[in-house]
Amino acid sequence: MNTTEDDVLAQVGPRLRALRQSRNISLAALAAETGLTASTLSRLETGKLRPTLEQLLPLARAYSVPLDDLVAAPPTGDPRIHLRPIRRGSFTVVPLTRRPGGIQAYKVIYPPATSSPPTLQTHDGYEWFYVLNGQVRLLLGDQQYQLGPGEAADFDTRTPHHLSSAGTQPAELLTLFSAQGERAHLSPLTDTDHHHEAQSCDS
Template sequence: MGSVEEDVLAGVGSRLRALRQARGITLAELAAETNLTASTLSRLENGKLRPTLEQLLPLARAHEVPLDDLVAAPPTGDPRIHLRPVRRAGMTVVPLTRRPGGVQAYKVIYPPVGQASALAPQTHEGYEWFYVLNGRVRFVLADQEFELGPGEAAEFDTRLPHWIGSADSQPAELLTLFGPQGERAHL
């Protein structure tokens, strides 16, 4: 196998780990989704096992990404960005960055009050910054509550209990930067 193919396959593990961590799931949970063993997934993520197409297809399906994203296929010459929204817990998340690891950018659309998931603050590793593009946002951070409108921004350590959602009967649109390792946004 040539060096180009080896370079492509060498980067698959870190991309797989970044996708799994961005979803906040364990190897065991991903194993249940893909019918691959947690041991196989761990070895793929650590680069100790060369991925096969039979392994990559269920992983791409589980992470809801094109197979090209897993192997970092070279660009086709088309400069257009093909955004693929993901719907989770009533909200729509549009990834704006295509590389694994580091600070990730997203456009997030929270559904109107009544269509959103119940207020259930969560915690996880990382640091988040968001900017309200449209609508009003209810932001709960630990024992504080805020309402933000268009043009306002907030940043916080995601290890603190937090919840974000629309503050009224209209959807809320945010630009979000998230650093899974605690990277802060620099303005």
């Protein structure tokens, strides 16, 4: 194997790890979805195991990305980010950063509000978001906030929380997230009686 191929394969591990962390998926959950063992996934991410096509195909399916995204790094010095929307349940996420680890930026689009009961989630990390369009409903612990365009909020994601559109139109957010944990733990919503209007962010 030549040096160029070695360099390409050396970048696969960090890319796989960044994808998993950005989606808050544990190795155990990813193993169950792909059929690969948690040990194999860990060795792929750390570069201790050279990836094969048979291993990368189920990972590309699990992450809903083209196989090329797992293997081919962007040209050195090219600042362009190729935006590829990702569906996560009922909402859409557009990654705005491509480096592994650290703070990740996303554009998030929530569909119009529904009557479905919300489910609070908790996970390690910290999140900041800015409302671009629409109305956003933020449930944080036993508090409820409604934010409109130009308003922002930040919170520790270890606090039970839920984000969704609060109106009849989609809501669009710019989100910065520091991922430090594993897969989100879901818990039922217990109290939404309190409603507070969020303060506008100082410009």
